[in-house]
Amino acid sequence: MRPFWQTGFGKLVIGGCGAQLGLLLSLAGLMFVLLFCAVCVTTNVIIMGLAGQPVETGSPNASAPASEPPADVHSLLAEVDLLLAQIEALQLQEPVAPPPILPAGGKPIVRATQNEVTLYSGPGIDYAPAGRLALGESAEIVGRNVNSTWWLVALPNGSFAWAFNALVTAININETIPVVTTPSELVQPASFGIVAAVTPPPVQPALPPTPTPTPTLPPGTPTPAAEVSRQYVEDTSAFQRVKASLLTPPGSASFSPDGSRFAMTERIRIYTVGLAGAHTDIWLEDNDKMGPMDGLVWSPDGQYLAFVVGFKQKYCRPCRAVGLLNLAEKSITYLTPPDPSLDTDMPRWTQDGRLLVNAHPGEPADGVAYVYNIYGESQKAEGIYVLSASHEGQKWFPWRPGRIWQAGVSERADSYNSD
Structure with missing residues (x-):
């Protein structure tokens, strides 16, 4: 049997129309591929359009x-x-106070570490509110209580109040800050400055008033302002005995801090007289160059006695000076004035043992206040001082209270010497 392509019919198909059929089959395949791609593209376009x-x-x-x-x-x-x-x-939130810049060697101050720190008229919350310190505000320290848990501060309006140490930061603290007791002069009413709002307590049954506690005071410190029994120096029998023996009446007398003796002068001699045995010591007598004047004031510790002497030269300059008697060493030194032509007088001790004097050209109202230490070193008085009793206050035992004095506030430099 012969193969198909060798037969007459096979030769007709292959030779006659085979080429046409192959071409048709190829075109049909190509169209199918193109149609399939078109369908895919159209489908993708429709899907993307619907998504947008x-x-x-x-x-x-x-x-x-x-x-x-x-x-x-x-x-x-x-x-x-x-x-x-x-x-x-x-x-x-509330603004946070910037960290304090600690000034080297500056004045001691407190800075509030909480908002609205309440200040009091005495060293304790039992005293009346006397003002407030806002967060970050500061005030100068002028005193402290015995254990330094309360600081006595000076307010910008010239008043004084107490700040609790736990609510403030104390800066530049040193041992020269005096211990301050609480006489009435330092207990300010709560009517100055910005006073803290106080919620009135509920009404309670009437009770007898509780007396304000009076602290125990070391000798030489200001005494409390409560009505206490005081003795006047000129009423003592010792004073009357010495006075009767003098030709000139005494012009100045003052009690020692412990009240065991008093100092006096009749502008001829300076005496100290014991109350118990009426023992009398003479420390200074006048001569042809100078003589004692007045202004006898004891230091708070009772170891020194300040006084004023006058020079007798016709054209003296200075004509007055302040002397300092060391009772233990039995020696007298005279304070050097800031200028050789200036008089110095009106001595008054501060509670920390320094001495304020008025240096003037002859008229006290034209003077300048200077502060001396016990070694005779001086500088112009600046800032705030806690004063011991004045000469007038030392005429009584116990002494009358001292007070706070700020230099440069009054028109007269010798205003520290008034009570």
């Missing part, structure tokens, strides 16, 4: 939200929201 169009809802104007962002975008947005909330919370 808003989805219609019940409202014709409403549109669907954008596609959900990835998870890392959600995390970043949450962190940003948290930071914004923290910034807003910080802005709503």
Whole structure:
């Protein structure tokens, strides 16, 4: 049997129309491929178009939200929201006071570490409120209580109040800050400055008033202002005995801090007289160059006695000077004036053992206040001083209270010597 292509019919198919049929089959395959690709492209275009169009809802104007962002975008947005909330919370908080700049060798001050620190008229919360310090505000320290838990501060309006150490920061603290007791002169009413608002306590049954506690005072410190029994120096039998023996009446006399003796002068001699045995010591007598004047004042510790002498030269300059008697060493030194032509007088001790004097050209009203230590070193008086009893206050035992004095406030430099 012969193969198909060798037969007559096979030769007709292959030779006659075989080529045409192959071509038709090829074109049909190509069209199928093109149609398939067109369908795929059209389908993709339709799908992408539908993804970019808003989805219609019940409202014709409403549109669907954008596609959900990835998870890392959600995390970043949450962190940003948290930071914004923290910034807003910080802005709503009260301002924080800047850290204090500690001045080297400056004046001792307190700075409030809390908002609205209440100040009191005495060293304790039982005293009346006397003002406030806002957060970061400061005030100069002029005294302290015995254990330094309360600070006596000077306010800008010239008043004084007490600040509790636990509510403030004390800066430039040193041992020269005097211990201050609580006489009435230092217990200010709560009517000056910005007074802290006090909520009235509930009404209680009437009780007898509680007396204000009177602290125990060391010798030489200002005595409490309560009505206590005091003795006047000129009423003592010892004073009367010495006075009767003098040709000239005494012009100045003052008790020692412990009240065991007194000092006096009749401008001829300076005496100290014991009350118990009426023992009398003579410390200075006048001569042809100078003689004692007045102004006898004891130091708070009772170891020194300050006084004024006058020079007898016709054209003296200076004509007055302040002397300092060391009772233990039995020696007298005279304070050197800040200028050789100036008189010095009106001595008054501070509670920490320094001596204020008035240096003037002959008229006390034209003077300048200077402060001396016991070694005779001096400087111009500046700032605030806690004064011991004046000469007039030392005429009584116990001494009358001292007070606070600020240099440069009064028109007269010798205003420290008044009570």
